[in-house]
Amino acid sequence: MSTPRFALPQGRSRALGALGAAALVGVAATVWLGLFVTPPDQFMGNLVRLLYIHPPMAWVAFLAYGIASLASLLYLWPRTRAEHFDRLAGASAEVGVVFTGLTLVSGSIWGRPTWGAWWVWDPLLTTTALLFVLYLGYLALRRVPGEFHVRARRSAIGALIAFVDVPIVYFSVEWWRSLHQAPTVLNPTTHKTYVHGSMAWTLLLGFVSFTLVYIWLMAHRYRLGKLEDLEDTEGLGAALAERRAEGEAA
Amino acid sequence: MNGYVEAGYVVVLGTLGTYGVTLVVRERAARRRVGQAVSSGPVAGGSDPPEAGVPAAGSARAGGGEETGPGSLP
């Protein structure tokens, strides 16, 4: 039995566990406050409770995209190029796409009773929908086979091409909608009614908790990516050795 | 109206929870596979080709249950 030639990533487990616990507690508290403690809104009634969940989803979706873009940029920049930035981008993108999907679903669920439709072409929702598809394209690009550095560079460029687009999309769609006086999530009335008192604190807790959830999920996705890369490089050599050993033992 | 609120919470929490669980499971499985690959590192440092017809012994060696070990790689 040869000694391991490298250390498997298992340090920081305790910190990660603590983070996970904090995230769990935060989410549980948000849910309890959101569903039971806070009062119903004077305009929206109980529907306001969904607004402790939906905006945090959207925030994380865009945060994840920002981090994936930043990591891609850092990977491309020669002075900061490092494997972990590519892995970070990939991890953030996968977690991000989950949150983006949830933003759309939670927005849709809130929208149905509020506007009577499962979907409206609200600027933020529409941009989020496009962001969702951009994410999927990026993830598909990451899966194209190739040597690590080739894949990483290609994905990083792909990420920047796509993500540079998002502000353009947002402003175009916002302008498009403003010409039509349509329902929108960022309604000033909505803001005024529910951002005070216990509702404000619950919302803040929601943002914080789900950001912790994002970080925890991303950390695990990152470690998984690292393990899978290790497996690719080590696995083949070990498979050959294993076969050899079995042949000798038989 | 409340049905929508509950549906929303269930979907969001359920999805995140499921995703988190699958990540942890995948990570454990990957760690096991890499651990095996490392501990069964090259016995002889030669370039002998693998013997023809040696069966993949992945299922016998896998510690966990769900994934087969590196021996099942082509």
Added chain:
Amino acid sequence: MLRDAVLVAGKDLRIELRSRIGLNQVGPFAIAVLLLFGLALGPDRAVLAPASAGLFWVAVLLSTLLAVQRSYAIESADAARDGLRLSGLDPAGIFLGKAGAVAAQLLVLEAGLTVGVALLYGAHLSGGLVLIAACAAGTLGLAAVGTLYGVVASGLRTRETLLPLLFLPVVAPVLLAATKAWNAALAGTPGRAGGWLDVLVVFAVLYIAIGTVAFGPLLEDG
């Protein structure tokens, strides 16, 4: 760089003139799309005419995909990237040349589609300058993004499905802005198109710039 661009564009366009694939296949495809939209949205011109701009630009977007695929298919079969890489030409020049050739072909296509839309949907063509400006700026943006993603997808077995997935979401603002500009022109209020034309120009400039920088690395990989 510009010399290489002209060289590459000239080569691509000459191949097109000789093979006429654009004329024989992409053109009919675009017409087919217009017809299918007509079938889908009903014979009532009251529905089709207001939708003309949008349908026109969707047809253009889809045709861009074909034009880009074709642009890389004319390099040697699956070794497209090798051929370009080893040619010794400046990658930025190759990018501009290929994108330019694609844009030129698209503009010709758009001329035909404009006639098609007027004929099939009863679109009342007015505000010609705006229509042309939108076509120019929009097409440049489409060609830039298409050529950029095209080099990534070329040579991959999944290129037919990967390229549309990458391309279409990114050019959504072009579709939006160009349609709005055309709507303003067709409605007889071309003045309203100003802002949308700005969006198209910004998009085109941005992605042409990104393309000249990013094309080289993307060409090398794979």
